[in-house]
Amino acid sequence: MTMLNVAHVDKTFNTGTPLESHVLRSVNMSLHKGDYATIIGGNGAGKSTLMNIVAGTHLPDSGTITIDGHNVTKLPEFKRAAYLGRVFQDPMVGTAASMNIEENLALAYRRGKRRGFRWYISSKERDLYRERLSDLELGLESRLTDKVGLLSGGQRQALALIMATLQEPRVLLLDEHTAALDPKTAPKVLEIGNKIIKKYNLTTMMVTHNMKDAIRHGNRLIMMKAGQIVLDISGGEKKNLTVEHLIARFNQVSDEDFDDDAALLV
Amino acid sequence: MELIIQGAISLGLLWSLMTIGVFMTFRILNMPDLSVEGTVILGAATAARLVSNGHNPFMATIMAALVGSIGGFVTGFLHTKLKIPPILSGILTMVASYSIVIRIMGTSNIALPPHGPTRVVSVFTFLQEMGLTRQTSIMVFAAIVVILMGAAYYFFCGTEIGSAVRATGNNRQMVAAQGVNTNAMIIMYLMISNGFVALSGALVAQQQGFASVDMGVGTIVVGLASVIIAEVLFNVRRFWARLLTLVAGSIIYRLIITLVLELGMPATDLRLFLAITVVIALTLPLIREKLVKAFEKLKARGGRSR
Ligand SMILES: Nc1ncnc2c1ncn2[C@@H]1O[C@H](COP(=O)(O)OP(=O)(O)OP(=O)(O)O)[C@@H](O)[C@H]1O
Ligand SMILES: [Mg+2]
Numbered sequence: 001m002t003m004l005n006v007a008h009v010d011k012t013f014n015t016g017t018p019l020e021s022h023v024l025r026s027v028n029m030s031l032h033k034g035d036y037a038t039i040i041g042g043n044g045a046g047k048s049t050l051m052n053i054v055a056g057t058h059l060p061d062s063g064t065i066t067i068d069g070h071n072v073t074k075l076p077e078f079k080r081a082a083y084l085g086r087v088f089q090d091p092m093v094g095t096a097a098s099m100n101i102e103e104n105l106a107l108a109y110r111r112g113k114r115r116g117f118r119w120y121i122s123s124k125e126r127d128l129y130r131e132r133l134s135d136l137e138l139g140l141e142s143r144l145t146d147k148v149g150l151l152s153g154g155q156r157q158a159l160a161l162i163m164a165t166l167q168e169p170r171v172l173l174l175d176e177h178t179a180a181l182d183p184k185t186a187p188k189v190l191e192i193g194n195k196i197i198k199k200y201n202l203t204t205m206m207v208t209h210n211m212k213d214a215i216r217h218g219n220r221l222i223m224m225k226a227g228q229i230v231l232d233i234s235g236g237e238k239k240n241l242t243v244e245h246l247i248a249r250f251n252q253v254s255d256e257d258f259d260d261d262a263a264l265l266v
Numbered sequence: 267m268e269l270i271i272q273g274a275i276s277l278g279l280l281w282s283l284m285t286i287g288v289f290m291t292f293r294i295l296n297m298p299d300l301s302v303e304g305t306v307i308l309g310a311a312t313a314a315r316l317v318s319n320g321h322n323p324f325m326a327t328i329m330a331a332l333v334g335s336i337g338g339f340v341t342g343f344l345h346t347k348l349k350i351p352p353i354l355s356g357i358l359t360m361v362a363s364y365s366i367v368i369r370i371m372g373t374s375n376i377a378l379p380p381h382g383p384t385r386v387v388s389v390f391t392f393l394q395e396m397g398l399t400r401q402t403s404i405m406v407f408a409a410i411v412v413i414l415m416g417a418a419y420y421f422f423c424g425t426e427i428g429s430a431v432r433a434t435g436n437n438r439q440m441v442a443a444q445g446v447n448t449n450a451m452i453i454m455y456l457m458i459s460n461g462f463v464a465l466s467g468a469l470v471a472q473q474q475g476f477a478s479v480d481m482g483v484g485t486i487v488v489g490l491a492s493v494i495i496a497e498v499l500f501n502v503r504r505f506w507a508r509l510l511t512l513v514a515g516s517i518i519y520r521l522i523i524t525l526v527l528e529l530g531m532p533a534t535d536l537r538l539f540l541a542i543t544v545v546i547a548l549t550l551p552l553i554r555e556k557l558v559k560a561f562e563k564l565k566a567r568g569g570r571s572r
Contacts, residue, residue, distance in 0.1 A: 055443070076447075077442050077443075078442050078445050078446055078447045078448070079445070081442065081443055081444060081445035081446075082445055084443075086443045088439070088443075092437075093437065093439050093440060094440055094443075095437070095440060096432075096433045096436040096437045096440055096441070097437070099429075099432060099433060099436060103429060103432075103433075104433075106426075106429065107429060107430065107433055107441065107444050107446075108444050110426060110444070110445070111444045111445040112445055113445075115426040115427050115430055115446070116425070116426055116427065117422075117425045117426070117427060118425060118426055119424055119425060119426075120424055120425060120426050120428065120429035163444070
């Protein structure tokens with residue numbers, strides 16, 4: 001069953017100005033339910049733009065985006081959020097620093113639901129939050145009323161992962177969500193994400209600059225270059241993928257030498 | 267003297283609704299909203315016109331708050347839909363308000379004498395008729411309104427929508443990703459804050475017995491000064507306590523003004539005094555930091571010489 005379908009999507013920024021850049025060029029991509037696609041590509045390849053187009057932060061110039069059978073191409077970001085969970089690269093972006101942990105979670109718990117003049121949280125929810133937080137094994141379950149601003153970057157990203165998946169998303173979008181973390185914390189947050197993805201069988205897109213992570217995780221590997229998807233590796237090939245094989249595959253589809261891009265990837 | 271202090275307290279109470287309005291945008295929404303300079307006179311003018319025409323003063327006051335909300339809506343619309351920067355959006359509403367106010371009042375000021383043959387019935391008249399003095403009825407009525415509105419705002423902030431508004435002020439990107447229509451939140455919240463400001467203007471007009479186009483000048487600075495006084499003097503955490511200190515800050519501000527005027531400062535110097543006070547209050551954290559550093563240096567030097 002197709003969960004996410006991106007068809008013939010084009011996006012140009014600053015059309016008609018000297019800064020004009022054609023960032024996505026007729027991109028086609030389809031994720032099945034439970035697919036976990038890692039996305040790699042050099043700086044400016046259009047990975048984040050693709051995520052933002054799926055999320056509705058930007059609208060495409062042409063093409064269609066379908067999530068779980070719903071055509072969302074023209075839907076504004078806040079309406080599309082009902083289908084999506086997102087974690088951003090910057091830990092500051094995914095959480096509200098001046099609000100406490102349970103307030104952040106309560107906001108996320110209401111994603112896709114009508115917000116009204118009911119109290120912002122119920123005591124039943126607190127039990128759920130404690131349970132979900134204890135899965136992180138970071139001790140956050142006993143700190144529900146601590147301001148999120150007091151948490152470390154890694155704790156904030158872990159919390160953001162919980163927030164993105166508290167209401168099960170049709171598609172989970174992770175855009176370099178561990179890139180801002182220190183080398184010891186990054187793999188932990190990645191692992192936490194993997195656990196959640198597996199537990200709920202979430203359809204996932206994860207952008208990373210770490211080729212080894214891209215190879216090790218997920219059942220699909222998508223490589224972007226200059227606004228196009230140049231590689232889409234899945235199935236057994238993905239399972240047995242090695243760095244050497246990936247480079248060989250890239251050289252097959254590209255006339256340029258991989259080294260230029262490889263430098264940006266590893 | 268006692269009467270003067272009582273007057274300052276009443277005025278502080280009445281203006282505290284404006285202070286809460288300023289706090290809402292400056293502190294919660296993180297969006298300095300200058301339209302309050304306009305909506306405060308929109309409120310005063312609407313109430314004055316209706317009351318002087320003999321309409322029910324309570325209805326008049328509610329209408330005044332609604333007209334202020336429309337001003338807030340305009341600012342929010344300019345900012346969110348037309349993408350005009352927040353400060354400019356506020357200034358545009360403020361400037362336009364002056365013309366609207368003249369249209370509402372038909373003249374640049376309306377007198378609302380509380381006594382005499384041309385006396386108008388205001389919201390304070392009813393308590394007076396129950397036997398209270400004018401001073402006391404103003405104070406009692408002001409306190410009731412402030413408590414009711416403060417409580418309403420407190421509970422609003424605790425609702426799902428209130429929580430979404432607070433998050434919008436904190437991190438727009440995050441709340442949008444959580445499915446909140448941030449533009450709608452901003453517009454609605456500006457309507458609430460400017461409703462408070464206009465209500466404040468409407469009550470002050472009835473208290474002082476007149477409304478005029480220039481009574482709004484400096485409102486934003488007065489509001490900010492009160493907010494800062496509250497934060498510097500009390501520095502509390504809990505939300506209801508913060509709201510209470512805003513009322514206190516507003517009263518203290520009025521007492522300070524009353525005091526300097528009593529000490530002989532010309533009323534025309536008031537705005538300069540006010541601006542300087544706000545500058546000092548805003549730089550206080552910087553000064554404090556410098557002092558702490560200087561102190562530590564001194565201590566370090568002292569330690570070495572021993
Ligand atoms: N809002 C925007 N306005 C104008 N140009 C943009 C905008 N967003 C992205 N771009 C441009 O689009 C191109 C692709 O950017 P994008 O952020 O999608 O790349 P990326 O693959 O995520 O790169 P990185 O690995 O550096 O994050 C870049 O040239 C960028 O400058
Ligand atoms: Mg990117």
